[in-house]
Structure formats: structure tokens, C-alpha cells
Amino acid sequence: MKQIVKLVIKYILYGISWGCTSFVIMCLSYFAWGGEDILMQICKDFARQALGAMIVGIACGSTSIIYQFNRPSGLFKTIIHFCVGMGVFYPVGVYLGWIPFHADRIIYTVLQFLASCGIFMLIWSCFYLFNRNEAKKINKRLRELEHKPENYTDER
Amino acid sequence: MKVECKISAEYKEPYAVLHINKMTDSVAEIISMLEKENANSLTLIAKKDKNTYFIKPEDISLVRTEGREIVCYDKRKNRYILDKPLYELENMLAVYFVRISKSTIVNINQINHVEASFNGTMGLVMKNGVTDYISRSFRKSFKERLGLE
Numbered sequence: 001m002k003q004i005v006k007l008v009i010k011y012i013l014y015g016i017s018w019g020c021t022s023f024v025i026m027c028l029s030y031f032a033w034g035g036e037d038i039l040m041q042i043c044k045d046f047a048r049q050a051l052g053a054m055i056v057g058i059a060c061g062s063t064s065i066i067y068q069f070n071r072p073s074g075l076f077k078t079i080i081h082f083c084v085g086m087g088v089f090y091p092v093g094v095y096l097g098w099i100p101f102h103a104d105r106i107i108y109t110v111l112q113f114l115a116s117c118g119i120f121m122l123i124w125s126c127f128y129l130f131n132r133n134e135a136k137k138i139n140k141r142l143r144e145l146e147h148k149p150e151n152y153t154d155e156r
Numbered sequence: 157m158k159v160e161c162k163i164s165a166e167y168k169e170p171y172a173v174l175h176i177n178k179m180t181d182s183v184a185e186i187i188s189m190l191e192k193e194n195a196n197s198l199t200l201i202a203k204k205d206k207n208t209y210f211i212k213p214e215d216i217s218l219v220r221t222e223g224r225e226i227v228c229y230d231k232r233k234n235r236y237i238l239d240k241p242l243y244e245l246e247n248m249l250a251v252y253f254v255r256i257s258k259s260t261i262v263n264i265n266q267i268n269h270v271e272a273s274f275n276g277t278m279g280l281v282m283k284n285g286v287t288d289y290i291s292r293s294f295r296k297s298f299k300e301r302l303g304l305e
Contacts, residue, residue: 067277067292131272134295138270138278141302145264 011065012058019057023050045096052096059088082120090116179303191251198248202228202236209236213249213263217282220260231266233284254301256280257291264301 030038042049063084066077090113093099099112172190176183199210211230219228219242226238226245238245246253246261253261262282270290271279278290290298299305 128272131278135270135272135278137304138299138302141304142267142269145302 007065007068011062015058015060015062016054017057018061019053019055020050022057023053049096052092052098056089056092060085078124086116086120178305179300181303184303188251200228200238200240200245200248202238204234204236211236213252214265216249216252216263217266217284218260218262218286218288219245219249219253220288229282229284229286231284233286254298256294256298257289258294260288262288 027039027042030042063081066080072080090099093116094101099116101109170190174183174187198213200213200216202209202211211228215230217229217231217233219226219238221227221242226240226242228236228238230236240248242259242261246255249261249263252263252265254264255261262280266283268281268283271281273279273289277292278295280288280290282288296305
């Protein structure tokens, strides 16, 4: 139980740091792109914006804790992570003005939502490619060890 | 490598401790040689269909928790029930086995391949077809054991 509490705290802090880092990078990008004027608009509403970034960080980053548990299955874990992440990111994004929302032009909202899903999928693809590369290295090493059976006492 | 050897009547069994910062082929070979004698004499008592079997560690493919039972699968995918806790088995089978998640230890020589997955874990397929996964928290130690880190 103690270990689970420690793990939850670790992942919450991980999510907050992920959200805050993303927020700072976004602010720097706005500054580089539009100068101080755009940055000042964010600074006027700093508390809400920073809090929003932390909440999204927890929803998207901390929920990856689900992969530490045996159940449910891998696909179901991904679906839960995706739904929680998007379910929090999109309303917070609209509320804080990160994502423009026009009730009379719903098609733009749908397109923005699809774009957000695309970004989510892109991030997951990066993780997949990283894992695939890791798997290749491990498989290569396993084949090497097969040719050196004396390394691990197996009498085949 | 510096070698220190203590000879005393107080040691009932030979016991070696290696201080290393990385698992290499030569170190794995030394460990294998040191433990070969004891490991060869080690057998596990396992149950299947009310019968009791004596299984050699090298014949076991994977040991894991399934519900409330500790079970092992042999090379032919036969499933046996063991009566020792997983952490104890992990210590006993340290020569052959590596932990890949909170609930599973696997025989390194019986791993067929690993597969990437989208969710951060890594799928693992044994030579007998049994599948499991390497959790993120055990991936580093797994790679270290293979001499990859």
C-alpha cells in the first residue's frame, strides 16, 4: 500500500512537471513568435493558465501510471489514457482559450479535436518507435546469448 | 579484477559477492561457473493434477502469479503449481531467471523474442509460446541482466 501511495505521488509530480515544462516551452515559443505583447496576455491570466497546464499535465502525464498495473489489457489501458487525457485537455483548452471555440462554426471545433487526436497519436507513435528500437536491441542480444549458452547455465 | 578470498570454518556453504558496475559476458560467465554446482543440484517441487513432480530450473520457462497461485510453465508449456513465494523462487533461481514484472520471473535462455507495444510495456514471447510483458519499472534491470546497460 505504501509503495502504491509513493508511486501515485511520483506520477502526480511527474505530470505536474510535464505540464509546467510544456507551459514554459509554449510561452517561450509565443515570445519568439510574437514578442512580449502575446506573452503579456498570458501573464495577465498567469495563475489560471499555469493551473490549467498543471491539470492537463496530471491528466495526460500522471495517468500513464495505469501502465504500471497488470490489468486491464494493454489496448484498454491506452484507451483509458487517451480518453482521460483528451477528456481533460480539450475542455481546459477551450476554457482557457488555448483552443478557439465558435459555437456557430462547429466544423472548426471538430477539426481542432481531430488535430488534437493526431498530436496524441503522434506522441504515441514516437513511444512505439522508441520501444521497437529497444526490442530490436534486446532481440539481438538474446540471439548473441543463444550462441553463448555457457553464459547462462542451460544445457541445450 | 581484484579477488578476495576468505577461508573459515564458519561458512557452511560457499558464498560469493561480486562488486560490479555493469554486467558483462565475462562476469556472467564467472557467476555461471560459481553457481553451476549448486544450481545443478537444485530441483523444485511442483504439483500438477494432484501429482508431485521434481523439476530442474533449466526446464522451467517462466514463473508467475496467476490469481492466488504461483505457477510455472516448463519447456513443453505444461503448467505446474509451486508452493514457494515468488521472491523466494527469484532468489533460488537467480542464475537462470530475471524478473520482468511484479508478478513474473523468466528463464533468460527460454525467451524467444520481445515485441514493442504502444503502451510503454514490452511484450515477451517464450520459446514454448507463453506470453507475458516486461513492465517499465523492470525494463532497466532486465537490460542490465542481458548486459545491455
